[in-house]
Amino acid sequence: MDDVEIEDVNDDGSPYHVEKVPLTNQDVTSLALTGEFLSQYGWYLLAVTVMTYLLIQRLSKRRSTQNGSSSLPQTPQDAAFVARRQEAMEAARRKMQEELDAKAAIFRDKQKQQEEEKRRQKIEVWESMQQGKSYKGAAKLSQTSEEANSSSLLKPKTDKKPLRSADYNPLTGQGGGSCSWRPGRRGPSSGG
Template sequence: MEDVEITDVNDDGSPYQAEKAPIRNQDLTSLSLTVGELMSQYGWYLLLGTLLLYLLIQYLSKRRSSQSRSPPQTLQDAVLGARRQEAMEAARIKMQEELDAKAGIFREKQKQQEEEKRRQKIEIWESMQQGKSYKRTAKPCQTTGEASSSTTEAKPKPDKKPLRSADYSPLSGQGGGSCSWRPDTKKGPSAGG
């Protein structure tokens, strides 16, 4: 016999297509039986392994995200460190300028004091050449502030009586007290060195 193909036609003459039912695979039942058997024997191990795998994935993702954030943080720290260093350098420069200014003022004062001392020495020398005493020339050289303070603070000196008599000489041993110096005649000349 020959193969004949029969086709259904709708009332309007178009070919009829039948809805096909889903095909069921007989192998899935054996697969479900195998999975059930594995779960009954190794279920707790599989559950524990799955949990450990989940925790490992979470840990690695956190670590990866923290590493991706760190380069901008180090860049920001580097910028902040550079700014601090610039500020410190500016403060050092400012302090050095202040120190240089103070040193310049100090040098000027030293030069003025040296010039004043030199002028006083010249005046003293000239006054000594003229036969005048040093004390007489030293008083006019004082500044007005020093002179006014020295006159207000000047106190009369009390009369001091000498502690020993006028004829006392410590080398001669006279004018006495309990101590006197006597050369030791027993010793010979010193050996010298």
């Protein structure tokens, strides 16, 4: 193959000459300078950035607390509203405390009655023992009176019938109803 040379020609027929300039990219050189700067001062730049961020955060917190505490003084409407709200809360607390005190008084009365009843029963038992009567008879009388008092609070018992008869034994197959299983005979089978 022969080397072929191609020349550009201008409109007038003269050869077109192009000057050859070495190719350089200006963008790449700026990146190289930036990379060189970061490699030398990167840790310092990072530290300054973090400190600036923390300083901004602290100042914004301080500003928000100052705005909240030194805001406009409360208007009379707000003060009246706060006072009414506090009065309502106090009234509700007093009402709840009165209810609690009433319940406590009722509970104390019940406790006193129960203690008085127990003391009276102990006296009755002691007197019956002094007279020579049996201790158990007096105790049964007191228990029946307590059961009568507590039976109004408890549900009455319902009669529950047993599910199976007393003579049921699943191993024998008796008393089980219509279905029964019996093991087969032991021993060699008959036949030949």
